[in-house]
Amino acid sequence: MSYLYNTPDDQAAMLTSIGVDSIEELFGTIPEDLRLKRDLNLPPQMGELELTQHLSALAAKNASPATHACFLGGGSYDHFVPAAVDALASRGEFYTSYTPYQPEVSQGNLQAMFEYQTLICDLTGMDLSNASLYDGGSALAEAVIMALNTGKRGEKVVVLGSVHPEYRQILQTYFIDLGIEIIEVACPDGIADLAQVEASIDASTNCVVVQSPNFFGGVEDVAAIAEIAHKSDAVVIQSFDPISLGLLKRPGDLGADIAVAEGHSLGSPMQYGGPYLGIMACNDQFVRRLPGRIVGQTEDRRGKRCWVLTLQTREQHIRREKATSNICTNQGLFALRASIYLSLLGPGGLKQAATLCTQKAHYAQQKLTEVDRLETVFGGSPFFKEFVLRDTQGNVDGLLAEAREAGFLGGVPLGQFFPEMEDCFLVCVTEKRTKTEIDALTRTFSLCHTGGSTIHA
Amino acid sequence: MRNQQATQLLSELSHPGRVAMHWPACDVPEQPLEDLLPANFLADETPRLPELTEGEVVRHYTNLSTKNMSVDTHYYPLGSCTMKYNPKRNERLASLPGIVDLHPYQDESTIQGMLQLLYELQGIFSEISGLPACSLQPAAGAHGELTALMAAAKYFKSIGEERKVVLAPDSSHGTNPASAQMAGFKAISIKSDPNGGVDMDDFRKKLTDDIAVLMITNPSTLGLFEKNMREIADAVHEKGGLVYLDGANMNAILGIARPGDFGADMMHYNPHKTFSGPHGGGGPGAGPICVTEKLKPFLPSPIVEKEGDRYTLDFNRPESIGRVRSFFGNTGVLVRAYCYILSHGPQGLREISENAVLNANYLLSKVKHFLPVPRGERCMHEFVASAADLKKERGITAMDIGKRLLDYGFHAPTVYFPLTIPEAIMVEPTETESKETLDAFVQTLFKITEEDAELLHEAPHTTPISRPNEVQAARSPCLRADFCGS
Numbered sequence: 057m058s059y060l061y062n063t064p065d066d067q068a069a070m071l072t073s074i075g076v077d078s079i080e081e082l083f084g085t086i087p088e089d090l091r092l093k094r095d096l097n098l099p100p101q102m103g104e105l106e107l108t109q110h111l112s113a114l115a116a117k118n119a120s121p122a123t124h125a126c127f128l129g130g131g132s133y134d135h136f137v138p139a140a141v142d143a144l145a146s147r148g149e150f151y152t153s154y155t156p157y158q159p160e161v162s163q164g165n166l167q168a169m170f171e172y173q174t175l176i177c178d179l180t181g182m183d184l185s186n187a188s189l190y191d192g193g194s195a196l197a198e199a200v201i202m203a204l205n206t207g208k209r210g211e212k213v214v215v216l217g218s219v220h221p222e223y224r225q226i227l228q229t230y231f232i233d234l235g236i237e238i239i240e241v242a243c244p245d246g247i248a249d250l251a252q253v254e255a256s257i258d259a260s261t262n263c264v265v266v267q268s269p270n271f272f273g274g275v276e277d278v279a280a281i282a283e284i285a286h287k288s289d290a291v292v293i294q295s296f297d298p299i300s301l302g303l304l305k306r307p308g309d310l311g312a313d314i315a316v317a318e319g320h321s322l323g324s325p326m327q328y329g330g331p332y333l334g335i336m337a338c339n340d341q342f343v344r345r346l347p348g349r350i351v352g353q354t355e356d357r358r359g360k361r362c363w364v365l366t367l368q369t370r371e372q373h374i375r376r377e378k379a380t381s382n383i384c385t386n387q388g389l390f391a392l393r394a395s396i397y398l399s400l401l402g403p404g405g406l407k408q409a410a411t412l413c414t415q416k417a418h419y420a421q422q423k424l425t426e427v428d429r430l431e432t433v434f435g436g437s438p439f440f441k442e443f444v445l446r447d448t449q450g451n452v453d454g455l456l457a458e459a460r461e462a463g464f465l466g467g468v469p470l471g472q473f474f475p476e477m478e479d480c481f482l483v484c485v486t487e488k489r490t491k492t493e494i495d496a497l498t499r500t501f502s503l504c505h506t507g508g509s510t511i512h513a
Numbered sequence: 514m515r516n517q518q519a520t521q522l523l524s525e526l527s528h529p530g531r532v533a534m535h536w537p538a539c540d541v542p543e544q545p546l547e548d549l550l551p552a553n554f555l556a557d558e559t560p561r562l563p564e565l566t567e568g569e570v571v572r573h574y575t576n577l578s579t580k581n582m583s584v585d586t587h588y589y590p591l592g593s594c595t596m597k598y599n600p601k602r603n604e605r606l607a608s609l610p611g612i613v614d615l616h617p618y619q620d621e622s623t624i625q626g627m628l629q630l631l632y633e634l635q636g637i638f639s640e641i642s643g644l645p646a647c648s649l650q651p652a653a654g655a656h657g658e659l660t661a662l663m664a665a666a667k668y669f670k671s672i673g674e675e676r677k678v679v680l681a682p683d684s685s686h687g688t689n690p691a692s693a694q695m696a697g698f699k700a701i702s703i704k705s706d707p708n709g710g711v712d713m714d715d716f717r718k719k720l721t722d723d724i725a726v727l728m729i730t731n732p733s734t735l736g737l738f739e740k741n742m743r744e745i746a747d748a749v750h751e752k753g754g755l756v757y758l759d760g761a762n763m764n765a766i767l768g769i770a771r772p773g774d775f776g777a778d779m780m781h782y783n784p785h786k787t788f789s790g791p792h793g794g795g796g797p798g799a800g801p802i803c804v805t806e807k808l809k810p811f812l813p814s815p816i817v818e819k820e821g822d823r824y825t826l827d828f829n830r831p832e833s834i835g836r837v838r839s840f841f842g843n844t845g846v847l848v849r850a851y852c853y854i855l856s857h858g859p860q861g862l863r864e865i866s867e868n869a870v871l872n873a874n875y876l877l878s879k880v881k882h883f884l885p886v887p888r889g890e891r892c893m894h895e896f897v898a899s900a901a902d903l904k905k906e907r908g909i910t911a912m913d914i915g916k917r918l919l920d921y922g923f924h925a926p927t928v929y930f931p932l933t934i935p936e937a938i939m940v941e942p943t944e945t946e947s948k949e950t951l952d953a954f955v956q957t958l959f960k961i962t963e964e965d966a967e968l969l970h971e972a973p974h975t976t977p978i979s980r981p982n983e984v985q986a987a988r989s990p991c992l993r994a995d996f997c998g999s
Contacts, residue, residue, distance in 0.1 A: 058856065059598050059789075060868050061947035070875040070948060079867045082874050083769055085738045085891060090775040096768045097640055099633075101858025104602050111852065115611030117626030119619060128616040131839060138534060140567055148585030149578035152599045155795040158925050160916065160976040161587075164580035165794035171523050174993040179560045184992055187795070190652035193839035201695075222839045229813070229835035233666060234697050275554050303546070305556045318839070327607075328627055329617030329840025330652065331797030343990060349795060354986035356978040357971070361520070366986040372655070372691035373930075377700040382691035384655045389793030392574075399523055399570045403559040405534035411546065412539055418549050419541035438550050460623065468618045472828075491540040 058104070119465065125493045126465045127420075129442045129484025130271065131192065131220050132329060133321050135299065135409070136488050141323040141396045151389055156351075159364045165388060166363035169351040172391040175398045179301055180315045181308025182337035187349040188391040189334030189383065192318025193223040196265065196295055197230045198347045198381055199314045199336060203263035203291040204236065205345055205380065210260035210290075211236050216253070216281075218243040218270035219295060221473040227265075246272040246434030246444060254284050263291040269300050272434060272482065273417070273442025282311030298322050298335065298394075300440050302410030307337075314338040323397025324390050333390040344370060347381035412487035413441035416494065420485045423498045429455075430501060433480055442484040444470065450479045455504050462500040464493075515977070519576030524994045526573060527563035533570055580977050581794070582924050588950050589924040590876075592895045592939025593686075593734055595764050595786035596924070600856065603789065603849040612848060617840035621825055628824030631844070632817040634851045638803050641763075641862070642780055643773025646809035648816060649801045650842040654761065655688035657781030657800025658728070662696035663834045664804065664811035665726050665755050665779065671811075671832065674753070676725035682711055684735065684931040686759060689728045698725055705933045709735035709888040709897075711745060724752050730759040731775075732766065734931045734939075735888050736873065736895035746776025755779060755808075763787040764943070765870055765894035768863035772803075779804045788850035799843035799850075813837050868944035869894040872951060876942050879955040883962050887934060895941035897934050904936050908966050911936040916980070917964065917972035921957045 062070070067079065076082060083091075102110060126134040145151065149164065156162030156169075169187040176185035189195040200213055213231065215224055217240050227238055241248065241256045248266065257264065264285040268276035282292045294312035299321050307315035319333030320326070338346060344367065352366030372379040401409065421443045425432050433444040445467065447455050452469045459466030467481035474480075485494065546555060565573075582589070589596035607613065615627055635647040651657035662679070669676045679693035683702045690700035701719055704712040710733065727749045731739045739745065746756050758777035764787045772780045784790045785798035792798070804812065810832035818827045857865060870893055877886055877896045884898040903909040915925030915938070927939040942951055961969065973979050 059600060059945045060864060061945070062868050062871065066948045067871060070871055074871075074874045074878045076874075079871050082867075082870050082891060085740060085893075086766070086770050087740065087743065090742060091770050092643075092768065092774065096859040096862060098637055098859045098862070099855055101861050102855045104856075107602065107852060107855055108606065110855070111606045111609060111612070111630075111848075114626035114630050115609045117624075117629070118611040118615055119623035120611040120614050122610055124623070126616055128618050130618055132617050134614075134616065138567075140533075140571055144571065144574040144578075146604070147575070147578045148599075149581045149583045151583075151604075151791045151793050152585045153581045153583035153794045154589060154591060154594065154596055154792050154924070158582070158915070158919065159981050160973050160978055161582040161919050161924065162580075162794070163977050164577035167522070167580075168574070168577055168794075170992075171994070174522075174524065174995070175562065177993045178562060181560075190656060190797075191839050194652065194656070194837065220839070222836055225836040226838065229663065229837055233663075233670070275550060277554075279553075301556070301560055303550070303556060304554055306560065309556070325613045326616050327613050328615040328624070328844040330838070330843040331799070331845050332839070343992075350990075350992060352986040353991040354982045356982070357980040358978075360978050362978040362981045364981045364983050364986050366983065366990060366992075369987070372687035374687065375691075376687045376702075377690035377694040379687065379691045379694075382655045382659055382688050382695050383653070384686075384688045385653045385796040385798055387793075387797045388795030389791075390797060392794070395523075396570060396574060398562050399565055399573070400533040400567060401562070402532060402534065402564045403562045404532060404564075405536065406562060407559045408536045412536060414546070414549055415539050415543050416541050418544065438554065440550070456620070460620065465616060465619055465623070487536065494541070 124463050124465045125489065127483050127485065127497065128465050128468050130468045130482055131318055132326050133484065133486055134326060134488055135321045135486050137323050137325060138400050140400055141393050144396050145389060145393050150392060156365060159362065163362060166351050168392050168395055169388065170353060170363045172395045173351060175395055176335055176337050179298060180337045181306035182315050183340045184343060184346060185337040186346050187351055188386040189336055189348050190387065191330060191332040191334045192295065192316065193226045195316040195334030195336050196223045197226050199293045199316045200227060200263060201381060202314065202342055202345050202347060203293060206342065210262040212239060212260045213263055213265065214239045214241060214256050214261055215265040216241050216243055216248050218247060218272060218274060219265055219267040220271045223295065245437060247274040247437045248276050248281060250280055253281055257285060257288050257290060259288060261288055261290045263293055265293045267295040269297050269440040272444050273439040274434060274437045275304065275440055278310040278312065286311065297440065299410055299413060302406035303414060319394050322394035324393050331387060331390060333387045333394055345380050348383050349386045409487050413485065416489055417441040417443065417485040420483065420494045423494055424501065427498060427501045441486060442482055444480050444482055446480050452479060452481050455501065456481065458504045459497065459500050464497050464500060466497060515579055516576045522994050523563040523573065526565060526569055529564055531564045531566050533565055533567040587922060587924055588946060588954060590926050590940045590942055590954060591924060592927040592941040593761060594927065595941060595943055597789055597943040598945035599789055599791040600853065603852045606852050607845050607848040625824055628817050630848065630851055632819055632824050634847055635817060637854055638782060638801055641767060642803040643771030644780065644803035645806050646812060647801060647803045648812040649847055650813045650838050651800035651802060652838050652843050653798045654781055654783045654800045655692055656837065657802045658688055658692035659695055660813060660837045661757055661779040661781060661802045661804065662692055662698065662726060664808055666696055667811045667834050668808055669725060676723050678721060678724045679726045679728060680719055680724060681728040684733060684933050685728060685730055686761065689759060709733055709737050710739050710741060713741060716745065720748055720752060722752060724749065724754040726755045726757050728757045728759060730761060732762040732893040735897050736892040737889060738893055742775050761786060762894060765866055767866045768859060769866055779808060784846050784850035789853040790846045790849045797843055797846055799846040865944050872942040872944060872946060876940060876951055876955065880958065883959050884938065895939060898938045898940065899934050900936035900938055903962060909969055911938050913969035913972060914938060914961055917961045917969050918957065919973040920975045923954055923957060
């Protein structure tokens with residue numbers, strides 16, 4: 057075996073030292089009737105070459121950027137990852153290191169996490185950040201737990217219908233059987249109706265959950281929603297798109313009390329949905345309730361500036377069932393990637409990335425709605441990098457299948473999330489998409505079912 | 514030689530006007546931003562991020578990396594955390610085009626290779642656990658615990674039973690009671706007996722009719738196989754309860770014993786332990802769970818199914834607890850686990866456990882002569898020594914020993930866990946270490962126990978920092994750069 061060191065001679069010497077005759081004897085404490093009496097029924101061992109060929113063959117069965125231009129969004133985005141992010145995060149000293157419980161030999165990770173917290177605070181305009189959570193969806197659920205545990209009187213959670221449907225499903229899973237009432241506010245125009253938001257909030261409302269830019273790409277009037285919520289003393293939780301903050305006002309400036317995000321866009325690949333990066337930042341009032349790991353600055357015994365994991369008395373390994381959450385990990389490596397990404401982009405680079413997304417998405421929306429069978433659904437609402445189209449012929453699956461044939465992942469069908477949107481799909485345009493690709497997708501859609509030949513990107 | 518200059522923060526390195534990233538010019542006709550987005554939504558200024566060149570960023574993070582211990586550079590005899598070698602091939606294979614760049618909403622027809630991999634992995638995890646159904650969705654071990662407990666709650670609801678109690682031994686991971694509480698149960702702890710197993714008297718006393726789940730780590734946190742496992746599981750099942758196995762220590766029993774065969778109804782894996790996913794300085798891991806057939810309907814959606822030669826995602830699962838995470842799960846970590854398992858095959862997996870257990874017992878046989886191991890002559894993949902005598906006689910604590918080991922280039926073992934052993938030093942060698950390394954570790958450990966107590970209290974002496982003031986960090990938290998000193 058490639059990774060095992062013990063030769064038969066080593067094994068013999070070790071067994072002698074232990075004072076037993078065989079390795080089998082070491083398993084003597086497992087009662088005989090609880091043991092497996094056969095080999096596991098698993099595929100045979102593969103050497104590195106065979107394994108590489110096997111994985112390459114599996115990879116070849118998938119559509120990838122080599123074969124298809126990706127216009128898919130909905131919470132996972134095909135943003136560009138600079139080479140330096142991969143090169144630095146691939147250093148074994150980062151990715152093969154352990155949780156920094158021994159600060160003396162983990163200053164690299166601890167400083168990187170502290171800098172991540174700083175960058176996230178600056179990015180969001182919030183007071184505090186933890187050192188990351190699992191992903192955007194579970195971070196949102198943790199934000200609601202934090203709001204519910206902060207001594208507010210109510211147990212009602214108001215969630216806008218424009219929040220990512222999977223994030224709302226996670227909230228249902230986490231809370232529905234615990235007696236927490238979740239009120240969903242419909243967003244018929246793809247964006248919150250302020251009167252309806254106001255009507256849904258009362259004295260028993262604990263928190264209001266808004267996503268902006270929302271699942272449909274629309275930019276919500278978070279400041280107005282926050283004002284309404286705060287009138288009833290409800291906590292405002294905003295889920296945001298980190299790239300959008302190159303252009304849009306920050307959650308902290310809009311009145312959010314807790315800001316959460318899916319952070320994979322900051323320098324991590326899509327990798328079929330994970331691992332991702334759950335960003336969570338909040339106001340000072342939550343400092344002793346913030347879930348997950350937190351790094352703080354201090355001094356060592358010689359007076360040298362350094363960093364340690366801190367406020368651990370909130371955590372499960374000390375508080376057990378009284379902990380603020382059961383989370384025992386963070387996404388350290390992906391927080392690191394986000395920090396490297398933000399350091400490379402700087403303020404100007406982030407603004408440019410956000411601007412490219414917006415310009416290209418708006419160009420794409422304009423071009424694609426010139427196609428006869430396509431129309432915009434929420435035409436009047438402001439959007440960032442995603443928008444919804446309706447196929448007036450009602451054949452979204454057919455349309456997107458033809459686009460795939462032509463080399464495009466053309467959009468996310470929305471019927472899977474909203475039965476009433478069976479004829480709609482969500483199109484996302486990141487800074488990576490070119491005018492050539494957008495124009496070619498437009499031509500492909502115009503030629504669908506017209507008998508013309510499809511055009512390859 | 515370590516770069517001693519490299520102590521600055523990004524914000525201190527920043528110089529206005531420095532740029533690392535040049536984006537292409539906009540290739541579509543540009544419109545004024547105010548025409549695209551309402552002016553009152555636009556930020557007045559961009560977030561205050563550092564301004565650096567690429568070279569500065571590279572040097573900063575490279576220098577930071579040299580301040581970490583890691584499996585690639587050091588030996589980590591870290592109990593309960595299974596810090597084994599992280600094969601390079603797995604990193605390359607998980608980064609292949611067509612694996613790393615897939616969008617989670619791609620049409621099934623365009624991800625047949627990925628779905629095949631995940632489907633096979635579900636089957637592999639089921640086979641190793643002896644539990645036929647599998648969900649790959651949970652994002653970490655503790656997340657797997659929570660998910661399985663939610664599934665258990667839904668199961669009891671489906672049969673019209675109200676069960677509120679989760680039992681967990683006092684030596685269990687803190688996540689166990691925390692997860693139970695989050696899933697809406699009341700967590701009650703059971704005592705450990707003098708041998709580190711479940712105290713059967715206490716267990717029987719607390720085994721009430723409203724028990725929902727018993728959570729058990731087997732092999733235990735003391736590195737022992739629970740000898741009363743069958744009796745415990747039978748007793749829980751007789752009361753109509755379920756047994757949850759915390760799979761943190763699966764590295765000890767791969768191919769040797771299966772939780773499903775010894776009484777578990779549900780379990781999670783830690784692929785970053787058992788199947789060599791790197792720890793990443795704290796994450797990501799993953800927390801796939803396996804359960805019995807009767808609990809399968811309650812698992813989160815989607816699950817990968819096979820119809821003919823086509824792989825599909827099954828979302829049509831009306832009794833499912835729903836979602837616990839967006840998209841499919843921590844696929845990148847799962848791909849590494851898949852590669853590790855295929856690199857070994859069935860015999861190889863068994864050899865992993867055999868060598869992990871051999872290495873642990875070898876270390877135990879050497880260490881016990883100068884640091885008592887209170888619970889047993891034999892262990893599974895790890896054991897817990899105690900520095901209680903040293904503390905009494907010479908004032909040397911488990912922490913002192915751990916810190917001094919850092920000076921000699923060894924990561925500290927897990928100390929002060931489990932809480933049931935005074936001055937606990939928990940050692941787990943793993944299968945991917947050589948006899949030479951183990952011998953060097955034992956010699957160093959022995960040498961430390963002979964060293965001057967004062968020297969140990971101030972250790973480590975050679976690391977970038979030593980004994981940070983953690984009380985100050987917690988009392989007046991400074992959690993971001995510009996806060997400090999204010």
